Amino acid sequence: MNTQNNYSDLIQLFLDGECTEVESSVLFSEMSKNPQLQAEFQQAAQFGVLMRSQQQMVKPPVDLSGMVMGKVGLATTAAVATSVFSIGKTLSALGLVSLGVVSAVVALRFIPNTPSQPQVQQVAQQPQVTPPVQSEQHTNTTTEQQPKQVIKYVYIQQPLQQPLQQQTVQHQPVVTEQPIVEAHSDTEHEPTIAEAPTSLQETPNTTTEVMQFAPTMVYGFQSLQQQPQPRYVSPVVAHLDVVISPPEGHSSWFSPRYISLRSAVPIGKLLSQASIETGDRIFSLQWPISPTGSFGIELGRAYLPTYAVISQDNIKTFVKEDYIGWFSLSMREDGRPEFLQSITPNDDKFRWTGELSIGLSNAGIITKAETYATYNIFNSISVSAGPTAIIQFLNNQGNAQVATRFALMFGAGYEF
């Protein structure tokens, strides 16, 4: 550092802000006793100002932004328009799903002579008629051979167009045409299919009380467990969830606030449930293993953005997964536990569902927990709410890490 050229270099570095402290002190020490170097410094500074002015002269053309956004396929308008577009896309997708569900429901509704066609309306309109029995046909009305025995709760499956008033209390002898298939009775004896009459009988002493009462299930699951055969006109339950996830953070598995559409369809003695959400796809099958519990398998796919895991240095290591797919085993409890008995009115409008699953995804072990309470508002309409959590254990380059997603689920269900 003792030649003029080296000092000239230091001047340039200093003006560019790239000098070390040692270099700066060396430079200024030399400049204090070298007028030629001082002049060179001034000239270099003037040149620096001139060059920096060039930077301001080069402005990108106004149409460049639009061209770039167009090239990558993004909207070029303002953020508001972008949001509208996104919402539109979401609604469009949901609309298609809803259309599919509605179509399925409509198709099921118009299937003629469905074996499980509800009979309540016929009973109400033609109480004395005794049509021939079809042994494989089931009914939802209930009869008892014992006089004065009142069956308080009867699960009514009936067409939706039937007014509620027509299925309320009937305090007169009725003609039943079908075996008893389901009853929640307060009597000691609960009829079964085997005990039920197999032919049409007139039961003048029977009192049947058909309550205006919501179905005992929300997801088509509870009744499925209790009945030997599913017997729904169109056993599709739509469930609209709005899940509020925490905003994105370094340690959370963030997901957008999204809406999901669930449907549950009995397949034989199984219940299949598909959940289609913005970002997630889940399909599960469940086998009843107890009056209120079931075992299930689940296939799912969800976002796990790379943003989720950032190492301490904030740059170097991260997990790269666009999506994760998983296969899980689950246990589900669907009923009315003791604690609900004490805090809710003593009716069956309140229900509770809990589900816990563990499985493997392409990113590691994944566990899910979901619990929610459901309240039947009236007839087939219910609302649900509860927390959900997904915990993904990741193997990030040999280091165990965890990504989590917590959400609150709010839903409204309708049993078709």
Place this chain on the structure above:
Amino acid sequence: MSNTPSTYTDFELYMQLSAAHSRESAFKELYRRYEQRVWAYCWVSLHNEDKSKDIIQEAFFRFYKAGEKGVAVDNVPAYLMRIVRNLVIDEHRKSDRQFVDIDDIDIPAPADGYEQREMNAIIETALQLLPAEYKDALIMQTYSDMSYNEIAEVQNVPLTTVRNRIVRAKARMREILSVYINNGE
């Protein structure tokens, strides 16, 4: 936790390019941050608006796709500039551009007082006289406002090399422009 795109680091924004729901906002923010830088580099290197636009579109497209696919990147702006620089080099090769001798360059004769526009033209012409590596580094440092470290990342050379290149380039520029600077003052 209510972060907006402008509060994220380059790396965080780049990470978000791989997530569909955050991709658009992240990309727009990154574009906003680096539009000026890449445009200045392209424009000064090529002196052709149409070609510069094409290159910038292509560069951001490749950058976007890389983020979408999750290509690992340590230094996001350097990565973007490297894409741009490679495209500019390709463009130079396609046009078979030759660096000319100083005697072949038509530089206006010194006169009293220069309009800023004229001075810009003189400086840009003088830039063409520099060796490619020097010119490249000087454009990034002067027009794209990049640090020596960032330039070293983009050019994939040691920091000392960048220091030498820029110092030599500026010395050469001052030598060429000395008469104009003095007259202009």
